[in-house]
Structure formats: C-alpha cells, structure tokens
Amino acid sequence: MRSGRAWVLVVLYPVVALLLALFVAYPLLDLLGRSVLVDGGFSTRAIGRLLADAHVRQVVWSTLWLGATVALIGTTLAALYAYAMTRVALPWKRVWHFIALLPTISPPILMALSLILLYGRRGVITHELLGLSTSALYGYRGLIVAQVLSYFPFAYLLLLNLFQGLDASLEEAAGTMGAHAGKVLATVSLPLLIPGLAGAAVLLFGYSLADLGNPLLLGGDFQVLSSEIYQTIIGMYDVPKGAALAVILLVPALLLFFAQKQLSRRTAFASVGGRGTLRHPQVNHPAVKAGALLLLGGVSLVIVLQYATVLGGATTKLFGIDNAFTLRYLLAAVVDSRDALVDTLLLAIAASAVTAAVGLLAAFYIARTTLAGRGAVDFVASLPLAIPGTVIGLAFALAFNHRPLLLTGTALIIVVAFAVRALPYSIRSGVVAMHQLHRSMDEASVTMGATSGQTLMRILLPLLRPAMVAGMIFTFTRSVTTLSAVIFVVSPHWSLVTPTILSQMDRGDVGEAAALSTILVLLVLAVIHGVPRLLGRDWRTKD
Amino acid sequence: MQTLPAKALDIRGLTKAFALPGGRSVVAVRDFSLRIEPGEFVTFLGPSGCGKTTLLRMLAGLERADAGDILVDGRSIRSLPPHRRNIGMVFQNYALFPHLSVFENVAYSLRVRKFEDARVRSEVPAALTAVGLEPLAARLPGQLSGGQQQRVALARAMVMQPDLLLFDEPLSNLDARLRVQVRGELRRLQKSLGTTAIYVTHDQDEAMSLSDRIVVMNGGCVEQVGTPEEIYARPASLFVAEFVGQVNALPGRVVARTERQVTIETLDHRIALESKRCPADDLLVLVRPEAIRVSAPAEGGSLQGVVEDVEYRGDRVEYRIRVGRTLVTAIEASLQRRMRIAAGDRVGLVFVEQAVHLLPVT
Numbered sequence: 001m002r003s004g005r006a007w008v009l010v011v012l013y014p015v016v017a018l019l020l021a022l023f024v025a026y027p028l029l030d031l032l033g034r035s036v037l038v039d040g041g042f043s044t045r046a047i048g049r050l051l052a053d054a055h056v057r058q059v060v061w062s063t064l065w066l067g068a069t070v071a072l073i074g075t076t077l078a079a080l081y082a083y084a085m086t087r088v089a090l091p092w093k094r095v096w097h098f099i100a101l102l103p104t105i106s107p108p109i110l111m112a113l114s115l116i117l118l119y120g121r122r123g124v125i126t127h128e129l130l131g132l133s134t135s136a137l138y139g140y141r142g143l144i145v146a147q148v149l150s151y152f153p154f155a156y157l158l159l160l161n162l163f164q165g166l167d168a169s170l171e172e173a174a175g176t177m178g179a180h181a182g183k184v185l186a187t188v189s190l191p192l193l194i195p196g197l198a199g200a201a202v203l204l205f206g207y208s209l210a211d212l213g214n215p216l217l218l219g220g221d222f223q224v225l226s227s228e229i230y231q232t233i234i235g236m237y238d239v240p241k242g243a244a245l246a247v248i249l250l251v252p253a254l255l256l257f258f259a260q261k262q263l264s265r266r267t268a269f270a271s272v273g274g275r276g277t278l279r280h281p282q283v284n285h286p287a288v289k290a291g292a293l294l295l296l297g298g299v300s301l302v303i304v305l306q307y308a309t310v311l312g313g314a315t316t317k318l319f320g321i322d323n324a325f326t327l328r329y330l331l332a333a334v335v336d337s338r339d340a341l342v343d344t345l346l347l348a349i350a351a352s353a354v355t356a357a358v359g360l361l362a363a364f365y366i367a368r369t370t371l372a373g374r375g376a377v378d379f380v381a382s383l384p385l386a387i388p389g390t391v392i393g394l395a396f397a398l399a400f401n402h403r404p405l406l407l408t409g410t411a412l413i414i415v416v417a418f419a420v421r422a423l424p425y426s427i428r429s430g431v432v433a434m435h436q437l438h439r440s441m442d443e444a445s446v447t448m449g450a451t452s453g454q455t456l457m458r459i460l461l462p463l464l465r466p467a468m469v470a471g472m473i474f475t476f477t478r479s480v481t482t483l484s485a486v487i488f489v490v491s492p493h494w495s496l497v498t499p500t501i502l503s504q505m506d507r508g509d510v511g512e513a514a515a516l517s518t519i520l521v522l523l524v525l526a527v528i529h530g531v532p533r534l535l536g537r538d539w540r541t542k543d
Numbered sequence: 544m545q546t547l548p549a550k551a552l553d554i555r556g557l558t559k560a561f562a563l564p565g566g567r568s569v570v571a572v573r574d575f576s577l578r579i580e581p582g583e584f585v586t587f588l589g590p591s592g593c594g595k596t597t598l599l600r601m602l603a604g605l606e607r608a609d610a611g612d613i614l615v616d617g618r619s620i621r622s623l624p625p626h627r628r629n630i631g632m633v634f635q636n637y638a639l640f641p642h643l644s645v646f647e648n649v650a651y652s653l654r655v656r657k658f659e660d661a662r663v664r665s666e667v668p669a670a671l672t673a674v675g676l677e678p679l680a681a682r683l684p685g686q687l688s689g690g691q692q693q694r695v696a697l698a699r700a701m702v703m704q705p706d707l708l709l710f711d712e713p714l715s716n717l718d719a720r721l722r723v724q725v726r727g728e729l730r731r732l733q734k735s736l737g738t739t740a741i742y743v744t745h746d747q748d749e750a751m752s753l754s755d756r757i758v759v760m761n762g763g764c765v766e767q768v769g770t771p772e773e774i775y776a777r778p779a780s781l782f783v784a785e786f787v788g789q790v791n792a793l794p795g796r797v798v799a800r801t802e803r804q805v806t807i808e809t810l811d812h813r814i815a816l817e818s819k820r821c822p823a824d825d826l827l828v829l830v831r832p833e834a835i836r837v838s839a840p841a842e843g844g845s846l847q848g849v850v851e852d853v854e855y856r857g858d859r860v861e862y863r864i865r866v867g868r869t870l871v872t873a874i875e876a877s878l879q880r881r882m883r884i885a886a887g888d889r890v891g892l893v894f895v896e897q898a899v900h901l902l903p904v905t
Binding site: 443446448458 | 566604605624625626627628629630631632634635636638640641642651652654655665699703781
C-alpha cells in the first residue's frame with residue numbers, strides 16, 4: 001500500500017510514536033535517571049555503592065544462579081517433551097499438549113500456592129502422606145520447581161515449532177549419504193537445533209529473572225532481585241534503592257534480550273524453505289515409546305496435580321486435613337473479591353482493545369510504509385519484551401506519580417501497563433499477518449474501483465481479523481495473570497486479582513486464594529475457547 | 544457478457560525511475576510510446592527487470608509515471624487514481640480475496656460501485672458462465688485449483704466492463720500443460736469479447752501464441768514492435784533474435800552488389816540475396832536452426848561441417864555442427880529426417896535463403 005492512498009493511517013503516525021515515547025521510553029529513562037543522575041550529573045556512585053554491599057551482591061548471584069539452573073533444567077525438559085511430541089509415535093498427543101500449555105495461561109503464583117499446599121510444612125504429600133515436617137520447599141530448590149513448572153511450557157512451544165519446522169529432507173539427505181540415525185542426529189539435526197535450544201534457554205532465563213510471585217511466596221531466605229526490589233519499596237519505602245536495584249536487574253535482562261534476538265535470527269535457516277518436507281518419520285521403537293510416554297505422563301501428572309490441588313483447596317474446608325466439600329471459599333471469592341474480578345476483567349478488555357489498535361497501526365507502519373523513524377518505533381515498542389514486569393511496574397509508578405502526568409491510582413496506568421507489555425507480541429503478529437497479505441490484495445481492490453477506505457474495510461480488516469482476535473486474547477490472558485507488572489500500580493480504587501491472591505496468601509487465607517485462582521484460570525480458559533467460537537468462522541476455516 | 548468496450552490506447556513518452564538506497568536511481572521505463580488499436584491484443588515481452596511490469600502498473604495507476612501521458616480513446620487518465628481508471632487487471636498470483644466466495648470476488652467491483660443487487664445477481668453469473676465456473680460460485684478461493692483461480696481472476700476483471708484488460712504474467716503459476724490450455728481459452732475469450740488487452744510475460748511462446756503484436760523490451764526501452772512473425776523472422780536486433788528463439792549469428796560481408804542482388808560471404812560460403820534486404824556492407828547473418836537443412840555431404844553444395852553433438856528432443860533433433868571455427872546449430876523435425884546422422888559424421892548444410900535475415904554490425 002502506498003502511503004499516498006492510506007493518508008488517514010499516516011496521519012495517526014505521530015500519535016502512535018508519541019504514545020510509545022510517553023509510555024515506554026519515558027518511564028524507563030526516568031527510572032534510569034533516578035539511579036545514575038545525581039544533582040543533574042551522570043554518576044554511577046549509587047549503583048556502585050549498592051554493588052559494594054555484600055547482601056546485594058549475594059542477591060545478584062542468587063538471581064543469576066537461579067536463572068541459569070531454571071534455563072538448563074527447563075530447556076532439557078522442554079526439548080524432551082517437544083521431541084516426544086513431534087518424533088515419537090504416541091497416543092493422546094492432544095491431551096499432553098493441552099496439559100503442558102496450562103501453565104502458560106495461569107498466574108505463576110498459582111504454582112507457588114499449590115506447591116505449598118502439596119509439599120509445604122503442612123503439605124498434603126510431605127506432612128499428611130509422608131509424615132514429614134520440612135521446610136525444604138522454601139528457597140532455591142522450591143523456586144526451581146515452581147519456575148520450571150511455570151515457564152518450561154513457553155520453551156516447549158518454541159521448540160515444538162522448531163522441531164515441526166525442521167526440514168525433514170535435510171535428515172533424509174544425510175541418510176542417503178550413509179549416515180545412520182545417531183549420526184544424523186549428531187551431525188545434522190542437533191547443529192540445526194542448537195540456536196533454537198539456546199534461544200529457549202535464554203527465554204527461560206529471562207522469565208526466571210522477571211518472576212516475582214514465586215520468589216515472594218517460596219523464596220524464604222533465598223532472595224532474588226525482583227523480590228528484593230519489592231521488599232525495598234513496599235517494606236522499607238526506600239525508593240532510590242529500589243530504583244537502583246531495578247536498573248541492576250535491567251542489565252542481565254537486556255543482555256538476554258539481545259542474545260535472544262541474535263539466536264532467533266540464526267534459527268531461521270533451519271526451517272523448511274520453498275520445497276522442503278515436513279514429513280518426519282515417527283520413532284516406533286517400544287523402549288523409546290515407553291520412555292517418552294513415561295516423560296509426558298509424569299510431567300503431565302505433576303501439572304495436573306498442581307491444578308487439582310488448587311481446585312481441592314478451593315472446594316474443601318481445609319485441603320488434606322478436612323476434605324469436606326464446601327462452596328464457602330468460591331462464594332467468598334466472588335463476593336469479597338468482586339471488585340478485583342470486575343476491575344481485572346474491565347481493564348484487561350480495555351487493554352486488549354488498545355493493544356490491538358495500536359499494535360495494528362504500528363505493524364502497518366513497520367510492514368507497509370517507508371515512514372521515517374519506523375525502525376525506532378519498532379525498537380521502542382519491542383523494548384518491553386526485554387524488561388522484567390517488576391521493572392516496568394516500578395518505572396510506571398515512579399514516572400507517573402507527579403504532575404502533569406499524575407496517573408497513580410487511576411485505571412489508565414493499569415491499562416497502559418497491561419498494553420505496553422503485550423504490545424511487542426501484538427506488533428509482531430500484525431507484521432507477520434501483513435507480510436502474508438500480498439500487496440496485490442489491495443492493488444486488485446483499487447483496480448476494481450474501490451477507494452482506500454473501502455479496501456481497508458472490505459479486504460484488509462477482514463483478512464487481519466484472525467490475527468487481531470488472537471492478539472487480543474493473548475493480551476487479555478497475559479494481563480489477567482501478571483503479578484509483577486501491576487503490583488506497584490494497583491490502588492484502593494482499582495484492585496486486581498493477582499495482587500489480591502498474594503495478600504490472601506500472606507494472610508494465610510489459602511482457601512480463598514485457591515478459590516480466586518480457580519476462578520481466574522476458568523475465566524481465561526473460557527475466553528480462549530469461547531471468544532473464537534462466539535465470533536464464528538473466519539475465512540481460514542474450511543468446510 | 545456479450546462484448547466489452549473496445550477502446551484505443553495511446554501511451555506517450557512514459558518514463559519511470561526508481562530511487563535506490565544511497566541516492567542513486569534506476570530508470571525502469573524510458574520514454575515509452577505506443578498506440579494500441581481497439582480490440583488489439585498486445586504483449587510486452589522481455590527478461591525480468593526490462594520494465595514491462597512497471598509499464599503495466601503505470602497503466603493501472605499502481606505506479607505514478609514521472610513523465611508522459613496515457614490516453615484512453617483520446618482522454619488522458621494519467622492523473623486519475625487507480626480506482627477511477629476502470630482498467631481490469633489479472634495479477635500474477637491472481638490476488639483473489641481469500642475471505643470472499645468466488646461469487647463475491649467477482650461481484651466486488653459491482654459492490655464497491657454500489658450497483659443494485661439485481662444487476663449483481665445477473666452479471667456475476669454471466670461472467671462466471673463465460674469462464675465455465677458458474678457451479679463453483681459458492682466456493683472459497685482456497686478450495687479451487689490453480690487453473691480455476693486463474694479463471695475467477697479473469698471473470699472478476701471482465702465483469703467490471705473495463706476499458707482495458709491488463710494481464711501480469713497470469714499463467715506463470717500454472718503447470719506447463721495447463722498453461723497451454725488456458726492461454727488458448729484466454730485468446731478465444733478476448734477475441735469474442737472484443738476488448739483491448741495488454742499482456743506481460745517473459746515467455747516468448749506465450750507471447751507468440753496470444754498476441755496480435757509484440758513489444759520486445761530490454762533495459763526499460765523498446766527493442767522492437769511487431770507481429771509475432773515479424774519479431775521471429777525479421778528481428779530488429781540480435782537481442783530480439785536471441786530472446787524469441789535460437790539463432791545462428793554469423794559474421795558476414797558483402798562481396799558483390801548489383802542493382803537487384805547482393806552476394807554475401809559467410810563461413811567461407813557465398814549466398815545471393817535480394818539487395819533490399821541488405822542494410823550494410825559489414826553484416827551479422829542470422830539463420831534460425833530450423834532454416835538449415837542437413838544433408839549428405841555431396842548434396843550440401845560448398846558448405847560442409849562435422850557433427851559434434853546430436854540431441855534428440857522428441858519432436859525435433861538438434862545438431863551442433865562445426866564449420867571451420869564456428870559451431871552452427873541446426874534443427875530437424877525428428878519424424879521428417881531423411882537420414883540418420885551421428886556425432887563425427889561429415890554433413891552438408893543448406894540455408895533456406897528466404898529465412899536468412901541480415902543485421903548491420905554495430
């Protein structure tokens with residue numbers, strides 16, 4: 001589409017650029033300024049002093065150590081899971097897939113909650129079944145379990161696409177040249193997959209850095225940067241120190257982000273080109289099948305147990321001790337936390353709409369125009385990918401806490417925090433959809449007498465709709481399940497579900513926390529499966 | 544769908560340059576002029592990058608011309624936006640709207656112009672019937688074969704009663720057999736509709752079989768305009784000769800000239816031709832391979848050579864024959880061969896004199 005024919009959209013370009021500058025670039029620069037600007041001059045003294053503190057150094061090491069462990073274990077697990085799903089002839093693959101994806105649509109604190117219920121000091125398994133009274137769950141090991149369970153599915157999805165997309169003819173070619181199966185794996189498949197595996201590890205490292213809920217609930221004495229920031233700000237009201245800690249957290253996060261960008265560029269050549277084939281032979285060896293089934297079944301059982309425990313916690317008087325059925329907690333969750341539920345719903349829907357609109361416009365500028373500065377727009381809009389939710393939330397709370405941009409306590413600051421975090425994904429999927437939409441679509445439309453407005457309404461929007469709907473559902477899911485990004489911007493006027501669950505757990509109201517978590521997961525499942533059904537078939541459906 | 548308007552098209556001095564990164568620019572089309580008569584089928588033929596598609600897109604209004612004018616029946620359309628030009632276009636990838644049924648794809652131009660429903664319901668089936676796809680009206684484009692999609696694209700372009708039909712390599716996504724079939728249908732349909740059509744391709748076979756006239760383009764400029772026979776038998780340049788088929792280009796010179804006849808020497812062999820066909824003294828003698836008869840050495844007169852390679856191609860046999868230091872290609876219809884010839888044989892060569900074409904050495 002030539003810019004001349006889409007002037008309406010081009011007019012909005014400065015508006016989108018300004019929004020991105022104001023709500024992405026400005027809060028981050030403001031945060032950076034707070035820790036490196038002293039009396040108007042650049043100084044690393046504050047950060048230097050912080051890093052000289054033995055406790056802070058310990059926290060930094062713990063953060064990196066935890067991240068590396070989760071990355072290693074999570075990637076291994078994800079790779080095995082993806083391999084079993086793509087290359088081994090197994091039954092019930094849809095079930096294994098569905099279960100593995102459950103954690104991607106639930107709040108990470110749900111994992112902490114059910115781990116405590118199952119394996120804590122009074123845990124159903126540790127205490128009731130095994131008679132132990134141990135706090136082994138709290139600390140490094142518990143966090144590894146919680147984070148691996150919460151985040152390995154994201155790595156699994158990434159690797160699943162990679163395994164499925166790997167050109168089978170490359171392996172066939174190696175076979176025809178005399179390599180046996182093991183040799184093919186070592187000389188062709190693995191080298192092609194290594195950038196992807198590294199990418200998955202980097203992704204998991206990033207998720208671990210950004211996690212706040214699990215370290216708060218399960219960390220115990222094992223402090224990481226995100227929980228340290230939270231306690232510095234909320235517990236000690238030391239804003240300058242909290243901001244400086246956030247800047248320290250940004251360093252590894254940004255490094256990981258750029259590493260991931262490099263790696264994803266290198267995975268591109270491994271996927272099927274014009275005439276490759278995707279028909280991978282399925283392993284039928286009984287021992288391999290048994291091993292794979294054991295892995296999928298075992299992991300799925302652990303995940304299902306987590307969700308069953310939350311459901312059990314929500315519907316019994318005192319899960320594991322007094323298992324009498326009760327609706328009390330669910331009712332209480334609906335009644336007492338009604339505001340949080342309604343606010344979360346409303347604000348997440350608003351954020352979905354905003355993200356879809358801004359994301360589509362930004363994608364249009366990036367993919368379909370030659371406007372000056374669109375590279376910068378792309379860069380700024382994708383920054384939130386790199387930045388842990390805690391840091392974004394804190395940056396928002398600090399940057400918009402004074403006039404003329406006093407947003408603290410408003411719904412707007414929450415909607416923007418949601419939107420900013422989902423925007424990079426929305427833009428990416430919009431760009432992909434527009435690249436798939438050949439220019440000849442709009443050219444054909446105008447040669448047949450349609451104006452640019454008619455082309456937009458009759459051709460482009462209907463064709464982009466599936467991508468937009470998927471993007472909106474993604475934004476909604478991510479928004480209602482995040483804790484880290486909103487913990488610093490919630491207010492008495494606008495409360496949200498995940499911080500409510502956190503405070504219920506702090507108070508020891510485990511039943512209500514479990515009930516609210518259950519409702520949240522059901523809500524997300526209903527949206528993911530219900531919205532596309534409500535909207536009916538789109539043009540991709542074939543009968 | 545009985546007939547379409549037949550309009551004359553005047554292209555005058557169209558020029559288009561594209562900016563390259565680094566401030567340079569490349570001229571895609573340079574000062575192109577051509578008059579196309581009502582109902583004529585004209586093909587722009589050339590290698591990729593010769594400017595033929597840019598030219599077509601300027602006619603449709605999808606590219607803005609830097610200079611020049613486009614007149615349809617004497618009326619300039621240069622300043623009109625594409626949606627007001629009323630020019631139908633069939634795209635290389637068909638550009639069917641995947642979310643609309645075949646019917647709605649064809650109805651699109653009528654709907655956006657807000658024609659009443661009754662008219663849509665009579666004209667769309669008529670257009671679909673013309674391309675033989677009426678029974679598939681309810682399908683989505685994704686459920687059609689490549690050839691069917693191609694016909695929907697054609698019906699969609701016809702139904703708008705365009706002043707001009709443009710085709711941008713519309714057959715390049717079809718397999719070879721279907722391509723030949725569809726191009727026959729295309730030609731018949733265009734003739735019966737009577738519309739003026741412009742077709743872009745890099746395939747000389749397609750250009751030859753479809754066109755009333757062919758415009759051979761190279762580097763943004765016209766190399767030659769002519770009927771398929773003119774282009775093939777009397778190419779204006781070595782580029783044209785080589786682009787539309789195989790050719791032996793042999794250096795030659797005039798050794799004797801009378802009022803009516805010239806004698807030309809090439810390959811140490813003399814041929815006599817009408818003098819009006821001879822443009823200069825230093826010449827390039829163009830002989831198509833099928834205009835060389837291969838025979839036993841005794842019958843071949845003075846021109847002889849040794850066969851280096853024989854390639855059997857089904858309908859024809861190709862010979863590479865060494866004559867002195869020159870390698871000459873000759874082609875014979877394989878079922879009309881009078882003798883078996885193998886590599887290493889000595890043969891005689893006879894040029895079909897009326898097929899010899901002379902170009903000045905430039």
